[in-house]
Amino acid sequence: MSGMSRIVKTITNVAFPIVLIYGLYVIAHGHLTPGGGFQGGAVVASGLAMLLVAYGSIWVIGKVKEKQLSILESIGAIGFIGLAFLGILMVFIYSSFQGNFFNNFLINQNEIPLFNEIGAGLANINTAGVIPLMNFAVGLKVIAGLFAIVLVMAYATRIKEGK
Amino acid sequence: MNKRNFAAVIFFAIVGAFLLFTALMMHPFGNFNEENTPEMDEYIIDNTQNETGADNGVTAVVFDYRGFDTLGEATVLFTAVAGVILVFRRLKK
Numbered sequence A: 001m002s003g004m005s006r007i008v009k010t011i012t013n014v015a016f017p018i019v020l021i022y023g024l025y026v027i028a029h030g031h032l033t034p035g036g037g038f039q040g041g042a043v044v045a046s047g048l049a050m051l052l053v054a055y056g057s058i059w060v061i062g063k064v065k066e067k068q069l070s071i072l073e074s075i076g077a078i079g080f081i082g083l084a085f086l087g088i089l090m091v092f093i094y095s096s097f098q099g100n101f102f103n104n105f106l107i108n109q110n111e112i113p114l115f116n117e118i119g120a121g122l123a124n125i126n127t128a129g130v131i132p133l134m135n136f137a138v139g140l141k142v143i144a145g146l147f148a149i150v151l152v153m154a155y156a157t158r159i160k161e162g163k
Numbered sequence B: 001m002n003k004r005n006f007a008a009v010i011f012f013a014i015v016g017a018f019l020l021f022t023a024l025m026m027h028p029f030g031n032f033n034e035e036n037t038p039e040m041d042e043y044i045i046d047n048t049q050n051e052t053g054a055d056n057g058v059t060a061v062v063f064d065y066r067g068f069d070t071l072g073e074a075t076v077l078f079t080a081v082a083g084v085i086l087v088f089r090r091l092k093k
Helices: A006-028 A037-055 A057-063 A066-093 A131-156 B003-024 B039-051 B057-065 B067-087
Strands: none
Touching (some): A006 A131, A037 A057, A066 A131, A131 B067, B039 B057, B057 B067
């Protein structure tokens, strides 16, 4: 797929950062406002798909290869599963914790001051334990995965257009 | 009416009756009290903020109470991406 006209490219230049910031906001505030890793990742991947439509897949694949996106997606998946397994492993470090798969080990303790606050209606970003970190991991995974799908399928159509 | 259409009508009647009775047994909308709320809903609405600290109850359920479900969902996405990249890979000439 080759690029579109100058008008489309200009509008994309204006709209793309706004879409990116909104999607990253949805991911970062997943434990406070509606949305989360999957939804924010879909928003960011839509913005990247808009870039792909406006500039063409040949231009985009000169900037980023699908192998790099595949590595990013694997980092997200390993981070998600690693956080789940840390719930078991933390019992060896701090004996006061109760070890479980998907245990929220960051919440309600004073050893690690990261996302450890608790309480109703705080609307504070420093709450909810391991949930924001899992949101980041899943968001990275969804961004890289959906953009890899769209990029690979768009690049496969260049043969029909004779390029 | 042949045999196949007859089976389709029977199937449609059974599914339609099932959906109708399910709709009639739903809880009244916007009427929150102790009697017409299931216990699980009540527990999550009452205890989510004090147990996980997250204000967004849906994210608390998805990433904390039901983490296994999210793990399966992530696995489905990973498999889909791997399959699409496998099908549309670039072959060396």
